Every structure is written in structure tokens, then in C-alpha cells.
Amino acid sequence: MTVALDINNLHVNIGENRILKGIDLTVREGEIHALMGPNGSGKSTLAYSLAGHPNYEPVAGNVTYDGVNLLDLEADERSRLGLFLAFQYPVAVPGVTVAKFLRQAINARRKALNPEDAGMPIPQFRRLLREKMDALGIDQKFAGRYLNEGFSGGEKKRAEILQMAILQPKIAIMDETDSGLDIDALRIVAEGAVHLHDTNNMGVLVITHYQRILNYVQPDRVHIMLDGRIVESGGPELALHLEENGYDWLREKYGAAEVA
Amino acid sequence: MAELLPFTRASVIQLSSSLNEPEWMLALRLNAWEIYASLPVPTTRDEAWRRTDIRRFKLDSFGISLNGTGASSVEVPNHLGAQLTDDAAGGVLVEVDGVVKEYTLSDELRAQGVIFCDMHTAVREHGDLVRKNFMTEAVRPDEGKFAALHGAFWRGGVFLYVPRGVKASAPLHSALWALHGRTFTHTLVVLDANSEATFMDEYASPAKGEGQALHNGAIELIVRDGASLHYASLQDFGSNVWQFNHECGRVGKDGKLDWITSVMGTRLTKAFQTSQLDAPGAWARMSGIFFTNGRQHVDLDTQQNHNAADTTSDLLYKGALRDQSRSVWQGMIKALPDSQRIDGFQANRNLMLDRTARADSIPGLEIQADDVRCTHASTVGKLDEEEIFYLMSRGIPRNDAVRMVIQGFFDPVMQRIPFEGVRNRIFGRILEKIG
Numbered sequence: 001m002t003v004a005l006d007i008n009n010l011h012v013n014i015g016e017n018r019i020l021k022g023i024d025l026t027v028r029e030g031e032i033h034a035l036m037g038p039n040g041s042g043k044s045t046l047a048y049s050l051a052g053h054p055n056y057e058p059v060a061g062n063v064t065y066d067g068v069n070l071l072d073l074e075a076d077e078r079s080r081l082g083l084f085l086a087f088q089y090p091v092a093v094p095g096v097t098v099a100k101f102l103r104q105a106i107n108a109r110r111k112a113l114n115p116e117d118a119g120m121p122i123p124q125f126r127r128l129l130r131e132k133m134d135a136l137g138i139d140q141k142f143a144g145r146y147l148n149e150g151f152s153g154g155e156k157k158r159a160e161i162l163q164m165a166i167l168q169p170k171i172a173i174m175d176e177t178d179s180g181l182d183i184d185a186l187r188i189v190a191e192g193a194v195h196l197h198d199t200n201n202m203g204v205l206v207i208t209h210y211q212r213i214l215n216y217v218q219p220d221r222v223h224i225m226l227d228g229r230i231v232e233s234g235g236p237e238l239a240l241h242l243e244e245n246g247y248d249w250l251r252e253k254y255g256a257a258e259v260a
Numbered sequence: 261m262a263e264l265l266p267f268t269r270a271s272v273i274q275l276s277s278s279l280n281e282p283e284w285m286l287a288l289r290l291n292a293w294e295i296y297a298s299l300p301v302p303t304t305r306d307e308a309w310r311r312t313d314i315r316r317f318k319l320d321s322f323g324i325s326l327n328g329t330g331a332s333s334v335e336v337p338n339h340l341g342a343q344l345t346d347d348a349a350g351g352v353l354v355e356v357d358g359v360v361k362e363y364t365l366s367d368e369l370r371a372q373g374v375i376f377c378d379m380h381t382a383v384r385e386h387g388d389l390v391r392k393n394f395m396t397e398a399v400r401p402d403e404g405k406f407a408a409l410h411g412a413f414w415r416g417g418v419f420l421y422v423p424r425g426v427k428a429s430a431p432l433h434s435a436l437w438a439l440h441g442r443t444f445t446h447t448l449v450v451l452d453a454n455s456e457a458t459f460m461d462e463y464a465s466p467a468k469g470e471g472q473a474l475h476n477g478a479i480e481l482i483v484r485d486g487a488s489l490h491y492a493s494l495q496d497f498g499s500n501v502w503q504f505n506h507e508c509g510r511v512g513k514d515g516k517l518d519w520i521t522s523v524m525g526t527r528l529t530k531a532f533q534t535s536q537l538d539a540p541g542a543w544a545r546m547s548g549i550f551f552t553n554g555r556q557h558v559d560l561d562t563q564q565n566h567n568a569a570d571t572t573s574d575l576l577y578k579g580a581l582r583d584q585s586r587s588v589w590q591g592m593i594k595a596l597p598d599s600q601r602i603d604g605f606q607a608n609r610n611l612m613l614d615r616t617a618r619a620d621s622i623p624g625l626e627i628q629a630d631d632v633r634c635t636h637a638s639t640v641g642k643l644d645e646e647e648i649f650y651l652m653s654r655g656i657p658r659n660d661a662v663r664m665v666i667q668g669f670f671d672p673v674m675q676r677i678p679f680e681g682v683r684n685r686i687f688g689r690i691l692e693k694i695g
Contacts, residue, residue, distance in 0.1 A: 051653050054645070079655035091650035095668025104664060105654040112655075146668070163654060 003082065003170045004028045005050070005070075005203070009061035012042075012049045019045040021228035022061065029170050030201040034214055034239055037225030038247045043207045044088060046225075047175040051085040052078050065171070080112050084169030086160040088176040088207075092148040098159065099129060099143040102166055109167070132165045136192050153180035161192040168196070171203040178213040190216030211243040226250055264323040269293050271324060272412050278326045279415075284391055285383055292401035292411025299405045308404075311588045311620055312530050312559040317502050322442055322474050324413050336361060339685070340435040340464055350430025351376040356437045358416020358445055368429045374457075375421040376432050379446050382419035389421055393450050398480035398508040403532065406504035410444055410478045417446035417477075420459055422487075428457040431679075438465035438497065441473030448480045451487035453512075458490040460682060464525070469500040475526075481509035481517060485539065488516040490678060496689060497525035499554060505531040511571075514541035520677055521577075523550040523558055524689045534563040537571035537602075547676045548577030549686060551693050552585035552617070559588040566595040566602045569629075575606040578673050580666055581617035582693065592624040593634055604634040611669050612642050613694075663694060 005027045012020035019042050027033050037043055049056040050063065052075035063070040065081055073081070093101065107119040120128075129143055136158055148156055157177055164172055174193060178186055190213055196202040197217075206217050214222075214236070222238040223230045226247070231254050232238060265271040272293045276286040301319060302309040336354055350369045353376065354362035360378045369376065375386055382390050395401055401411035418434045436445050447461055465473065475497060483489050489509075497503060503526045509517045523529055535544035550558050564573035579587050593604040604627075610619035621638035643665055651661035667687060674683050 053649055074658065075649060075652040076655050076657050076661075079653055085653055087650070087653075091644075091646050093647045093650065093665065093668055095671030096651075096664050101651070101654070101664070104651075104656055104660065108655045108657060108660065146671075167654065 002029045003066045003203070005083065005171050006064045007050075007061070008063070010046075010049070010058060010063060011060035012045055013057045013059050014045065014055060018059070019228055020049065023228075023230060025223065025230060027171055027203050027205050029203045030197070031221070032197060032204045032206065032217055032219045034219035034222045035205055035207045035225060036209065036222065036239060036242055041225040042228045043225055044175055047085055047088075047173050047207060050078075050083065050173060051075055076108065079167070080109055082170035084164050084167060084172040086157075086164060086172060086174040086177050088179065090148045090151075090156045090160055092146070092151075094146050094149050096147050097144055098147050101147050102129065102163065105163070105167060128166065132162055135195075136162055136165065137188055138162060154182065154185040157181055157185065157189050161189050165192060165196060168200055169202060171205070172196070173205045173207065175207045176209070177206075178208055178210060186213060187216065193217055211239050214239050224250060226254055264325055266323045267296075267320075267409070267413070269297075275324055275326060275413060275415070279380055281383060282387055284387075288395065289412050292395075292408045295401050296405065296408035296412050299408060302405055308532075308561060309530070312528070312557065314502070314528065314530075317528070318472060319474075321472070324415065324442060324444070325440070336435070336437045337464070340437060340462060348430065349433040350374075350428065351432045353378060353418055353434040354437065355416050355434070355445070357439050358436075358443055361437070366430060372426050372429060373423040374426065374428050375419065377419055379414075379417040379419050379448065382448070386419070386421065389450065390419065390448065393480065393482055394446075394448055395478070395480070398482055398510050398536075399478045399506045403506055406476055407478065407506040410446070410476045410506065413476070414444045414446040414478065416443065417448070418461065420449045420457065422451050422455040422457045424452040424455060426455045428455070431458040431460065433460045433462075435462040435464070438463070438473065438475060438501070441465075441469055441471065441500070443475045443477070445475075445477050446480075447478070447493075448482075449489060449491065450482045451484055451489050453484045454486040455484075456488045458678065459492075460679075461491065461493045462496070463493065464496045465498045465501055467498050469498040471500060472527075473498070473501040475501055475503040475505075477503070477505045479505065479507035481519065483509065483511045483515040483517050485512040486514045487512070488518075490518045492520040492522070492677060492682060494522045494682070494686065495525060495529070499525065499527055499556070501526045503529040503531070505529070507531060508534045508536065509544060510536045510538055511542040511544050513539035515543070517544040518676070519544065519546050521546070521548045521560075522686050523548070523560070524686070524693070526556065526558070528557045530559045530561070532561045532563075534565060535573055536565045537567055537573060539568045540570040542568065543572045544574070545676070546573070546575040546577075547673045548575075548579075549670055549673050550577070550579040550587060551581075551690050552579065552587055553582035553693050554585060555583070556585040558586075560590075562589070562591045562606070564591075564593045564604055564606065566593070566599040566604060569598060569600045569602065571599065572603040573605070574603075576673055577608045578610075578670055579608075579619065580611040580613055580669065580690070581619055582613045584616045586618045588620045588622075589638070590622045590624065591636070592626060593636070595627045595629045595632055595634075597628040599629045600631040602629065602632045602634070604632065605636070607637040609638070609669075610640045611666065612640060613666075663691060666690065666694060
């Protein structure tokens with residue numbers, strides 16, 4: 001059966017402020033959706049809310065993943081179900097190496113399935129890591145570095161895709177994974193995501209400002225957010241339309257305040 | 261249980277005589293006794309003790325026992341003295357309340373001329389070597405009340421000597437188990453010119469002992485010209501122990517001292533730790549790890565003394581604190597007027613795991629030379645929830661994520677410890693304390 005991430009009338013607050021004002025969106029395995037919209041429209045809030053960040057408080061609506069009420073689950077449980085967020089701003093964790101972190105993440109999954117599990121054998125883990133790093137053009141030395149610490153923008157984004165490739169989610173949210181990447185890095189990162197889509201039937205929600213990543217990760221559906229709501233949905237042509245016309249026509253159409 | 265002698269001049273004489281000590285050691289003890297008797301117990305009015313109040317510690321209720329506690333019948337926990345280093349240890353010494361319980365030294369090290377034995381054997385059999393170095397230039401009895409008390413009543417401990425030009429073929433390891441709550445161990449390491457050694461020095465006692473216990477230790481690390489010492493002291497005393505330590509390393513021309521301190525146990529620890537860089541090219545790295553919980557109080561008073569030009573010191577102390585525990589780190593880098601072209605670094609970083617814990621971090625510089633490179637840094641921070649969320653977002657449960665962040669916090673210091681076994685031992689203790 002196909003897994004679906006089903007968002008119904010989701011309202012989310014940060015502190016006292018209502019940021020999401022009724023989001024409806026369904027992303028199924030194997031589908032690619034693009035989510036666009038001006039800065040401040042709530043795209044990243046949606047991403048963090050789905051991943052389970054404690055500062056984002058759902059106040060109305062619901063989200064199910066494979067029929068399970070996602071909002072009742074901690075961030076780690078959501079991840080183990082098969083949901084993945086590629087962060088716009090990956091967090092540095094000093095003192096924890098990339099390899100140690102990935103191994104812990106893999107073993108957390110195995111242990112959740114079987115409490116007796118002793119963890120992935122180290123040689124098998126090393127092979128897996130090497131293979132995925134090679135595929136993304138990441139230097140092997142990377143595994144020994146502290147997670148995201150001192151990484152360039154491009155290295156951080158590649159590290160996110162490396163995690164995605166190793167954890168093999170069923171549905172991934174990519175939050176402005178294209179920002180700060182040069183054209184070569186963008187291609188590698190985008191191809192990494194497309195590969196998982198093609199081979200694992202991964203569903204993807206691509207959050208972006210630009211058409212260029214969508215040239216690689218070609219969406220089935222494009223949605224536009226404005227002021228905490230999805231105001232337009234359409235096919236790939238909608239992204240091209242935005243690229244040419246910007247957001248002003250939307251603001252006029254929906255009466256939203258000018259966003260800086 | 262052996263009879264307890266009070267801290268008196270007569271007890272000093274009785275102790276020395278029961279150990280069949282030479283005249284010079286008795287003289288050293290009596291000199292220390294005079295200093296002890298002349299000094300008041302430190303109070304928070306003394307600058308070095310301003311943040312450490314020991315009024316609740318009943319020093320007068322302590323004393324010494326002459327005949328030890330029958331070390332042969334005492335069970336020492338298996339993990340103490342167990343192999344911690346990657347190679348088999350070249351020498352192992354286990355003591356109970358200052359009395360030898362287990363002792364081995366490899367033939368290879370013996371053939372190299374390495375001396376590794378308990379301190380009393382050293383006084384008897386290597387008198388000249390010990391007399392020259394014992395509380396003469398590293399730790400001195402006149403440094404304070406507790407240095408003097410130690411000088412008068414020291415008992416047990418370890419002596420390591422590596423002859424000129426010798427690279428000790430294997431690491432040395434000692435474990436001092438304090439069972440009856442009064443230990444005065446003395447560690448003396450002398451590395452002669454151009455020699456090398458690695459030495460793990462462990463201190464422990466039952467986790468929950470009864471009543472107040474006292475550890476009054478001294479550690480002297482003497483690194484002659486061109487010699488290189490890796491030294492780690494791992495302290496894991498029970499929660500009833502009050503520890504007062506004086507520790508000092510002296511480093512000669514082009515000598516290297518890599519000094520690691522791990523403080524896990526005790527009710528209260530007050531330790532003075534000093535590196536003396538005595539000649540050009542001397543290098544000292546001081547690395548500290550501490551984790552306090554409950555009502556623990558740890559006060560580490562460090563000095564990096566650049567007594568000569570072209571010397572380097574680098575200090576990094578990292579601590580995590582839980583519950584109502586408290587830590588104090590006061591660090592000082594000193595440079596004499598002629599100590600040009602020195603590098604002196606110090607950093608203390610504290611991770612507060614509970615709001616009720618408190619860390620005081622007080623760096624200091626006293627630089628009289630002008631061509632120097634000195635930096636200091638101190639931070640007191642909390643667990644970063646964004647880091648924890650990031651780890652959780654990859655499926656790692658919260659408890660494991662917290663442990664990873666804490667382990668990561670200590671990692672830069674852990675990486676300075678050359679043996680995985682030692683790193684695992686320390687981190688295992690930290691995990692227990694995280695709970």
C-alpha cells in the first residue's frame with residue numbers, strides 16, 4: 001500500500017503568532033511536489049512542524065502519515081516511520097563525527113524494529129557509507145569530521161542528502177536544499193534526491209524559490225503558499241509562471257500584505 | 261580496625277619509624293609538620309579558597325593508622341588495574357589505603373632501568389633519587405596547609421623513574437583504592453633527560469562510603485630536558501570523600517608534558533595544578549574533564565608558569581554539571597619579564613545540565629613580557645536544544661541524542677587521551693552520571 005503524508009487544515013503557532021493558517025496537502029510515495037512562495041509565507045514552518053520541532057505548536061487540524069497521527073509523535077518517531085527533513089540550515093553538532101552520527105541513526109531504526117538488535121556490523125556500515133559517499137562525490141575524510149561543524153554551505157547540503165541516501169525515507173521534505181549551492185553542487189544534490197525517487201519510490205516535497213532545482217527534480221504538482229495558506233496548486237507550468245511573473249499578482253489576487 | 265593516631269608531631273615520628281624510614285625523610289616530614297602547625301585552616305577569606313568553603317569538613321576528626329588495613333584480604337574492584345591501554349601494561353601497581361596489593365613490572369622495563377614501585381620501597385631502595393626530587397622542586401610543603409599535611413603524613417603512592425635516553429617500552433598503570441577514608445598518597449614521576457613514558461594513575465574508593473573521608477594527595481611530575489611524559493590521573497572517589505591535592509609538573513628544556521586530569525568523584529575536590537615551564541622549548545598541555553552531580557563541589561586551581569622564553573602551554577578543561585553541583589575553575593598564566601616569545605592558551609568550558617548547578621570560570625593572565633601570544637576563553641552554556649532536535653530528526657531517541665551531545669562536548673579533550681580503554685572508562689562513568 002502506498003504511504004501518504006496527509007495534511008488537513010493544519011494551523012501552527014510559534015509562540016503567540018499564528019504562522020500556518022489551514023494547510024491542506026497530500027504527498028504520496030512516488031510523487032514529487034514543489035512548494036513555493038515568498039519569504040515569510042510559512043514554508044519552513046510547515047517543514048519544521050512536520051518534522052516535529054518543539055517550538056512549532058500545532059493548534060488545529062491534523063497530519064497523518066501512513067494513517068498514523070503524526071502530531072502525537074516525537075521527532076525521532078516520525079523519522080523512524082520514514083519521514084525525512086533535509087534542513088535549510090543543518091545544525092552543527094560539535095564532537096560528534098558524521099560516521100558516528102549516521103551509525104547511531106541506523107542503529108536507532110534497527111533497535112526500534114527489534115529491541116534485541118546489536119546494531120549494524122561495523123564493516124557493513126563502512127561499506128554502506130563509502131558507497132553512498134562515492135555516489136554523492138563526497139570525500140571519505142568527511143566521515144571523520146564533526147557533523148556540520150565548519151562545513152561550507154555546499155558540504156552541509158551534501159551531508160543532508162547523504163543522510164537521506166543512508167536512511168532511505170519514504171517521504172522527504174527538502175527545505176531550500178538548493179539555496180547557497182553552485183550549479184554543479186546543485187546538480188549532484190538534486191540527482192541524489194531523484195535517484196532515491198526513482199529507485200525507492202520516495203515521495204518528495206521540494207521547498208524552493210527557484211525553478212532551477214525543479215529542472216532536475218521535476219514536480220508532478222506545484223503549490224504556492226502565501227501568508228500561511230496554500231493559495232494556488234497546479235502542474236509544473238505554475239513554477240514557470242512564477243519564475244517569469246514573481247509573486248505580485250498573487251498578492252493582488254489574494255489581498256495579502258506586502259512581505260519584505 | 262587499626263588504631264587512629266591524631267595529627268601531632270609524635271604521630272609523625274611514629275609513622276616514620278613504623279615505615280623504617282631514613283633520617284632525611286623523617287626530617288622532611290617534621291619540617292612539613294612545623295609548617296602545618298603554623299598555618300591556619302584556609303577559609304573563604306583566602307583568595308585561593310574564596311569559592312570553596314570547607315567549614316563542614318572536620319579535619320580534626322581525621323588521623324592516621326600505622327599498620328594499614330590488611331590489604332591482602334581486601335577485594336579491589338575488578339575494573340581497577342584492569343588493562344586500559346592498547347598494549348599490555350609494562351607495570352601495574354594496585355594499592356589499598358597506601359599498602360601494596362598487586363605489583364608487576366615487566367622484565368623488559370627492568371632491563372631498561374625503569375624504576376616503578378610503591379613510594380615506600382622507593383624511599384628505601386632508591387633513596388638518593390627520591391631525596392633529590394621528593395617535595396623539593398615540584399610540590400613543596402610550604403604551598404599551603406594541605407601540602408604541609410601531606411608532607412607530614414604522606415603514605416603510599418607510586419614512584420616512576422625513567423633513566424636518561426630510555427623510551428619506556430610499555431605504559432605504566434597504578435590504581436590506588438581508598439577503603440577506610442584516609443589516604444595521603446604521593447605520586448612522584450621523574451623522567452630523566454631525553455626519556456619517554458606513559459603513565460595512567462587511578463584513584464578510587466567505594467561509591468558510597470560512610471561518614472566523611474579524606475584524600476590528601478600530591479602529584480609531582482618532573483620532566484627533564486628533552487624528555488616526554490604522557491600522564492593521566494583518573495579520579496573516581498566515592499561521594500563522601502573530601503579531596504585536597506597539590507599537583508605540579510616541571511618541564512625542562514625541550515621537554516614535553518601531556519597531562520590529563522579526570523575528576524568524577526568526591527564530595528569536594530580542591531586541587532592546585534601547576535605546570536612550570538623552566539627552560540626554552542618546554543611544552544605542557546593540560547587537559548581536564550570533570551562531571552559533577554548531586555551536591556558535589558569541584559574547585560580546580562590551575563597555573564601555567566612560563567619561567568623561560570620560548571615556552572608553550574595549552575590548557576583545556578571541560579566540565580558538565582548536574583543537580584546542585586558546583587564547579588570552580590581558576591586559571592592563571594604567568595610569564596616572567598624575560599619570558600619572551602611564549603604561547604600560553606587556556607580555555608574552560610562548562611555545560612550546565614540543570615539550572616540548579618553552578619559553574620564559576622575565572623581565567624587570568626599575569627604577563628610581564630611583551631612578545632607573547634596568550635589567549636583565554638571561558639564559557640558556561642546549556643545543552644543546545646537545536647542540536648538535540650537535529651539528532652532526533654534522524655530517528656535517534658531523545659535520551660541517546662542528549663548523550664551524544666554531551667559526549668561530543670567532551671570529545672576534543674577525550675581525543676587527547678591516547679588509549680581507547682581509558683576513554684571508554686571515563687565515558688562510561690559519565691554515562692552513569694547522566695543516568
